Amino acid sequence: MSSDVIQKLPSIYRNMYAIQNSKGSKHDTEDNKPSPCKERKHSSSQESTSISNEVEQICLYHLYTSCVFEDKCIRTHFHLPYRWQISDGNTWKDLENMEELEKEYCDPNNVRSARPISKLGFIFSYISFVDMQSGLKKVRRLSTASSVTKPPHFILTTEWIWYWEDEYGVWREYGKKDSDHAAATVSSDDLEKAYTAGSSTKLNFKAGVHEYELDFGAMTQKNLRYRTERKVCRRPKFVSQSEVEKIRKRGFKNTEEFKRIPSHWDKSALPELGFKLIDLDSSSEEYNKVKGDFQRTMPKTQIKRICRIQNPSLWELYQWQKDQMQKSNGGKTDERFLFHGTSKKHIDAICHQNFDWRICGLNGTVYGKGSYFARDASYSDAYCREGSCSKTMFLARVLVGEFTVAGLSRVSHRILGPGMCKNAVAAKQVITMCSSNKHYICLDVTEESDF
Template sequence: MSVVSGVAPVRGPTAMAQAAAVVVGEVTQVLCAAGGALELLELRRRLRTSVGAEALERLLQERGRFVVAARASAGGAAAAAPERVVLAASSLRLCRAHHGPKPGCVGLCAQLHLCKFMVCGACKFLRAGKNCRNGHSLTTDHNLSVLRSHGVDHLTYSELCQLLFQNDPWLLPEICLHYNKGDGPFGSCSFQKQCVKLHICQYFLQGECKFGDSCKRSHNFCHLENLEKLEKLGMSSDLVNRLPSIYRNAYDIKNKSSAPNKGHLLPAGPQGTSERRNSSGSVSPNTPTQEESDQICLYHIRKSCSFQDKCYRVHFHLPYRWQFLDGGKWKDLDKMELIEEAYSNPRKDRILCAESASSFHFDTLNFDTMRFGTAQARRLSTASSVTKPPHFILTTEWVWYWMDEFGSWQEYGRQGTEHPVTTISSSDVEKAYLTFCASGTDSQASTLKFQAGKHNYELDFKAFVQKNLVFGTIRKVCRRPIYVSPQDVKTKQTCSVTFQGPKSIPDYWDPSALPDPGFKRIILSSSTEEYQKVWNLFNRTLPFYFVQKIERVQNLALWEVYQWCVGFAIGGLVALSHHPATFLATAFS
């Protein structure tokens, strides 16, 4: 029996990694067999492998495989400390393109080609005596490869379904949010019995309903109205009975909540980072990751970051910044626009540059090793263009290249060359690479499969190489940005302002109360049409309250951002007949 604890008999990093992988697989299987979640102490008790508490803590930190949540103790005592519950997490999903119109997915994805209805219990097409065009076997070459890449090929079918249901949001029926608001048997849902979403208490599913059995919302999936909807989805009675715990698990996994424990605070993944928004619409995380704090602020470049010196991100006039480490402090390199231009060329792997404008000390900056002479170097950057909507200016557009047999760099997906066009573009590779980075270096997302002509390839993000899956030929891969000069920055800033046009505001706003940055609250007169419109909207859902006053929040920065977004979305700025309005209503019952 393997021992994974403070001192283990296995030797070497490979053996240790293999032993850890075995335990991770066993923990996943035990959790899925137990309904997807177990209290931490109970999990340790059920493991066949002897695992020390410290070792288990470290294994549970494997990003993307587990989430530790704080839940109220089963006893329900108010003063009782919350239990630490471990949940099985995974990036494994059903392939939606496989369920879409043909030809659908060509098989290069990393998701399961499996019938959604079969996962729910029984395929409604087969049950009706018809043919189903979706996959029904886990043992196809594609599905076996996907299961192995996610480290779950050892799970039974029922265990795999449990893992999918609490991680793949596409599988769970949507809860009607309007049902959970307002009064009456259907809340504020205007569709009532015709609503296709489930009418059930969302707080009950999150384990947070304080009303219990006296709650006016339904806590029962077997209620006739809900049961009919679930049966149409092909859900078995066993699955329907397990839905409350599945929704609770899915909620905890999505929110990446961690139980507080002295000495052990399991870190939430990047999706769990909370954010706060300021009056300009820019976002600054409350607890930034290192990557976020090393990112250049896009709002500052657009001249609209109201956090100013309190912003977690770097404020700089260019979308890139080259620095070297000197005496424990990062210092800017001189003429960094020339460095950036060289770096944008995949044929160049180094450049000779000076420490500063007043320095006569020149040294080589190596792009591969990121060293300036013997000192460590770094490049700060704005967010990748694939992570932001198209209207964000001065994001960093990364281009991915592979080296051909002649030593020339070829861009992925580029047409018009003598080489067969790859089925993936630079943006496809960039999205996959960022997924790999967010999941950690041990993630199963470290490779990306694609085709070029008749050949199949695999791109390895760890080694930065691509491999021909038949002949084993290996080619180098590199990632470089598109060069943006200081003049390009000014042009884009000017175009952005020009595109937005003059600072037009709604006719009914008070032009004398427009602080920039910031906002102003204007009390509305009860005789105005604007007041009556807001009052009617307020009274529709809260009829038993008296309105004391209504205030309009005038925020010029948010108004400009809204116009900017809508203008880009429709291909050109037009007069807006519908726009967001923020009001504060002071009321009493």
């Protein structure tokens, strides 16, 4: 290397640093000013994007107490509701000072981390919150599910705050009034619900006498009369590690107000988290209704016991999902009682955390990937693969949407979107479900097996 080049190296490194880590100045033009928010990317594959989003979610069960799926859980197990990682090209590695980094990210004024995360010669690498990179390395933030996608009693979900940038460069929260601006007719929760639903890329609202259009893809809002545009930002509400510990000790919110617990449930067996099995009396109406449905297609099979599964947390989640579907479908829902067969090794996990087709739906993919539910017990019986003297299957409440016939190994709800998760085969009345929010396991039926 020549002496001329060596003399220019410090200048070259300084220029590289300025390009990679510039925060912009107040003299930047509006068009060139970096936005602290990443634009929403639209994937060409809804299926792969949805699965990827679940993989990048932190498991709420593990965060609160424990996850019965353990290392088979598709979600990430971590001790915080957020996790910052950097890629080395092959694997994701945890970053240091995660809580400090999270606090910086939660402030909409920040377009990059305050401190460099690495140093190479004269080059300091910061994290860009705009494109989630540090130099040439990719950075990602894992988090728990958005608070608007879970019932209110769930703890440690991620609360997202939506901001817009005013004419003075100040970030204002939606739905909040200040001395210079009228409050928008939409709040952070309203925008988050629309954003996570993904059914539309734009949303109209008002603020005072003005009408606006918010573009989720470009992360901008436009005044429909004057055509002026403002930047929009979505950032999480900061939660420190000490706050996480306090919330965990405090437990679920308002568990004493669980909605619409069925009147026939045993009120002395309602755990905050988890389930209780209640043996049904063989002379009860509840028992004989299930027995009749079961033996309609399996008349020669003897039933050993029928248990009601009382899981208040899952029941609340199911009722909340039912409410959401009613709101989006004009008050209508299609709720059915259907059978589900599985291996005995999955029974306890299902009773705790509901069906997860990636773990409990591995016995077949004839009608697409998902948890199979059937009108006929005889169909579900084929999935109870046990070599003992008894088998167990579930009877579940299932919320279904529109019919579609999916191809082999296709994840059916990726076609229809949220709330419409059904692949029906008319002759057998088989329904494939992919969302755990849309079914509640009511009972388990233990039958005598013929081997």
